[in-house]
Amino acid sequence: MLERYEKVKEYVYGQYAKIYNEDLKIAALTHTASVDLSITFIAMARGTNLERAKVAALFHDYAQFVDNCPHSQHAKLSSLHAYKYLKECGLFKTTEIDDITYAIRQHSKKESFDSPLCEALKDADVLARFLENPEKPLVGMKRQRLLNACADIQSH
Structure with missing residues (x-):
């Protein structure tokens, strides 16, 4: 069921393994794994497409870790990395790529409401x-988002 996700995960974690700065590499692996696990619970509780959610989680901070870019640019740059990889790998339809990369691009805008995958x-x-x-x-x-996520997970 999640074969495409597994291929993306292999790619992303392979790129993280090349990060020279050990602290940055640990942060990349730890935070990406935490978001991946968290989105699994949230997506299942809300009926959001699980594979797209998990792929978005893998790439959401990618540029921050791989490019060590400024935080203000990481969402946009991460979405561009994701777009390039997902397009080149040929495993995803254009509509899926658009959905995933849009969520990545918007994920730092915690104050605004957006598509189910973004949320x-x-x-x-x-x-x-x-x-x-x-x-x-x-x-x-951020506090409200935490409470909402926990309530959705608990009620599932």
């Missing part, structure tokens, strides 16, 4: 950050 990715990112450091306070929309 799942935003919420998975917040949930993952919380799980990585539960003592870091979450306020405003």
Whole structure:
């Protein structure tokens, strides 16, 4: 069922393995895995396409780790990396690529509401950050996203 996801995961983690800075490599692997696991629960609870959600999770911070780009540019650049890879690998339809890359591009805009896949990715990112450091306070929309994600997972 998730064969395409597995191929994407192999590619992304292969690229992360090449990161020279050990701290950055660990952050890439840890955070990507956390978002991937979080989005699995959220997508299943909400009926969002699981494979697209998990692929979006793999690439959502890709440029931040591989290019070490400024945080303000990482969502846009990560979506471009994802688009290039997903187009070249030939495993995904154009509509799927558009859905995935749009979610990646929008995932930093936590204050706005968007497509179901965007919302799942935003919420998975917040949930993952919380799980990585539960003592870091979450306020405003990030706190609300965490509460909504947990409620959806619990009710499923």
